[in-house]
Amino acid sequence: MSRLAKTAGALYLLLICAFMLAPIVVVLLVSFSPSPVFDIPTGDFSLRWYRNLAELPELWPAVRLSVQIAGLAAFASLLLGTLCALGILRGRFPGRDGLLVLVLSPMMLPGVVLGIAMLIAFRGWGLRDGYASLMLAHVVITLPYVVRVIYGALVLFDFTMIDAARSLGCSHGRALWQVMVPNLFPSFLTAGMFAFLTSLDNYALALFLGDVHNVTLPIQILKYLDRASDPSIAAIATIMVALTVLVLVTAERLVGARRLVGG
Numbered sequence: 001m002s003r004l005a006k007t008a009g010a011l012y013l014l015l016i017c018a019f020m021l022a023p024i025v026v027v028l029l030v031s032f033s034p035s036p037v038f039d040i041p042t043g044d045f046s047l048r049w050y051r052n053l054a055e056l057p058e059l060w061p062a063v064r065l066s067v068q069i070a071g072l073a074a075f076a077s078l079l080l081g082t083l084c085a086l087g088i089l090r091g092r093f094p095g096r097d098g099l100l101v102l103v104l105s106p107m108m109l110p111g112v113v114l115g116i117a118m119l120i121a122f123r124g125w126g127l128r129d130g131y132a133s134l135m136l137a138h139v140v141i142t143l144p145y146v147v148r149v150i151y152g153a154l155v156l157f158d159f160t161m162i163d164a165a166r167s168l169g170c171s172h173g174r175a176l177w178q179v180m181v182p183n184l185f186p187s188f189l190t191a192g193m194f195a196f197l198t199s200l201d202n203y204a205l206a207l208f209l210g211d212v213h214n215v216t217l218p219i220q221i222l223k224y225l226d227r228a229s230d231p232s233i234a235a236i237a238t239i240m241v242a243l244t245v246l247v248l249v250t251a252e253r254l255v256g257a258r259r260l261v262g263g
Contacts, residue, residue, distance in 0.1 A: 024241055031234035038231060049235040056232065062220035069131075069216065070199035073138035074146075077195045078188060080139070081146030088147075089154050100151070107144045111204025114141065119208045130211035137205045142195035149194065153187035186254035193247040201240055 026040065033039050034046035053059060088100050106114060118137045127133055157180065165175035181188070203218030210219060221233060 027234050027237050028241070030231050031238040033231055033234075036230050038229065038234070049231045052230070052232050053235060056224070058215075059217075059220060059224070059236075062215050062217045065214060066200050066217040069134055069138055070196045072135060073142050073199045074192045074195035076139050077142040077146045078192050081143050081191065081195075082150050082188070084143070085147050085151040085154055089151060090159070100147075103147050104144045106141050107148075111141075111202065115204045115208035118205065122209070130209060130214035133209040134206065134214060134216070137209055138199040138202065141202060141205065142198050145194040145198055146191040149187055149191035150184070153184050157184065190247075190251040190254055193251065197244055197247055 029040045030038050031049055032045040032047070033041040034044060034048055035041070084103060088096050088103075114137075118133070118140070122128075122133050122136070127136075161179050161183075162172075162175045165179045166172060170178065201218060203216075203222070206214075206216040206219045210216060215223075217236075221236060225233060
């Protein structure tokens with residue numbers, strides 16, 4: 001490939017990245033604006049809207065609920081996802097590939113479709129409690145991320161170490177706990193963080209399954225946008241973007257990009 005073609009390809013990729021990241025950069029700049037309206041600062045930068053977050057009384061109950069649901073959903077997904085990934089990888093039964101696709105399918109469906117489907121299913125089962133509905137739904141949407149990461153890690157794991165531990169007197173469960181878990185701990189941590197973030201910023205499920213007593217952070221942000229138009233929302237968005245970037249960087253350092261995508 002000629003140098004001109006490589007340069008053109010690099011410029012094209014740079015333009016695509018700039019186009020995709022431009023809205024995030026705008027939100028970041030607006031969050032540091034001293035203006036009471038959405039405006040990009042041209043002079044001084046201010047932390048006014050970050051300090052203003054402490055003065056939003058309805059924000060913090062929503063944050064606590066979202067963090068609680070995200071933490072419980074991530075924990076449940078880690079347990080179920082690890083068992084599911086082990087069963088699919090090590091099991092010997094027909095339709096394993098189809099089962100893997102089925103487990104990962106919530107990643108491919110729009111959130112609105114999942115929200116409506118779960119609303120109809122839960123009401124058909126007689127489940128009308130908002131908190132329980134949100135918990136079950138968030139486990140469904142976080143489970144594929146855990147399975148994807150853990151499955152990619154298990155593909156590279158040497159299971160002969162489990163056999164060696166069992167030959168030394170360990171039970172199968174103890175061998176898994178003392179050998180596999182420490183070796184795959186970075187993958188478990190990464191999968192848990194992805195599941196936590198996926199649950200934390202999901203609004204489609206909360207829109208359909210939440211109630212007046214169970215208002216999550218994304219829904220509270222939408223409600224706040226209806227009542228006010230100051231850059232406090234930009235400050236919240238910047239914090240969530242920073243948290244996402246932190247998770248991605250940590251995941252890349254601990255697991256590596258190839259294992260994250262199953263390569």
